[in-house]
Structures are given as structure tokens and as C-alpha cells.
Amino acid sequence: MSADFSERRVKMVDGQIRTTDVTSAPLIEAMLTVPREAFVGAGQKDLAYIDEDIRISDGANGAARYLMEPSPLAKLLQLAEIDASDSVLDVGCGSGYCTALLSRLARSVVALESDSALAETAKSTLSSLGCQNVTVITGPLPQGHAAKAPYNVIFIGGSVEEVPPALLDQLAEEGRLVAVEGRGNSGVARLFFKAGGVVTGRRAFNAAIKPLPGFERAHAFEF
DSSP states (O other): OHHHHHHHHHHHIIIIIGGGTOOOHHHHHHHHHSOGGGGSOGGGGGGTTSSSOEEEEOOGGGOOEEEOOHHHHHHHHHHTTOOTTOEEEEESOTTSHHHHHHHHHSSEEEEEESOHHHHHHHHHHHHHTTOTTEEEEESOGGGOOGGGOOEEEEEEEEEESSOOHHHHTTEEEEEEEEEEESSGGGOEEEEEEEETTEEEEEEEEEOOOOBOTTOOOOOOOOO
């Protein structure tokens, strides 16, 4: 069965990743190496390489969680321009697939997850795959993890209404934060960059990905 999944990884990269202008050799190698099927439920493994989001948890209060489809995930990771010397904060690591990719691209990764069950699953799977440069932390996603800040790269693994200041504050000088702001077809991938202590952002491309819970904008009361 492993040989079958290996072939599916190659097809995923050739049919879903390379065709969307993803050219980063280290990223492509990571996606050819990391077994995506290890990060979904036992009954979902045959779906692991389809070009769709895969539901991995019903979540709390109906806030389901998903394994992001390969194409937008690869484009977002490429946007971050991750270097082998970078420390990375992976916000909303879910079952850990993106974290496993990041572990092969960066020096160290802090994987932050608010769902304790998902965090335990991620920790177990990442350990079994030998991802020794990863630390899995359970906590509120919008707050980040200041204890190990600053980070060269912060990656938000789902769409948000807006990026909270707490995460931007945890960027190192010349650090990058990648996020998709907006829901559904109105989602826009943005790259935030810190220079001279000031963070600026630019629009990169349209991206429709599933939302992360906890990042809803507080609506002001109107008379």
C-alpha cells in the first residue's frame, strides 16, 4: 500500500502543485516525501491526495477543522520563502501535515493548536515520522506563542477575518507572516513583512480556504 501512496504523492505534485506555479525545489521535495495519508483518519486514507479539503475534526461549537487541499497550501508556503535557518510558528497545525512540511524546510517549528485532541494526534504522528525539530503547543490560536518568539515566519493554516496584532508582534525583524484574510471566494492571500520594526502587508493572490476558529472580527454595537 505504501508504494501506492508514493505514486499518489507524485501525481499530486505533478497534477496539483507544479501546475499552480509552485517551483520551490525544497517545498516540492517535502511534498514528495511527507506521507499525507498519515494525517487523516483511518477511513480517509484513500482520499488523502484528492484536490479538496479533508475534514479532520468536527471541532467545538460546529467549527469543523480541515486538512487544507494541497494546491493552495503549497502556494501559501512558497509565498513565505522559508529558509533552512528560519524559526516558524505554525498557527492552527491541525493534525500536523503542514507542520511536517515546515519541519523539512525550516530550522525549528512551533506548532500551535487550540483543539487538544488534534494537538495530541499531531504530536504522535510527527514524532513517529521523526520530526525532531517540532514542538507542539496547545493554546488559543490568535494569541500565538510568545514564549518562543520572535519567529522568522508565521504561517496561519486557515482563513481569518483579520490578523490579530499579537501575531504580528511575534515577528522577528525581516520576518514574514502569511495569511488568508476573508472567507470563501472573497479570501485573499497576504504576505506581511517586518522592517525597521514596522509591519506592512501586500496582496498576493486570491485563495478560498476553510476558516480557522477564533479569528472572527469583533463587531461594534450600532445604535
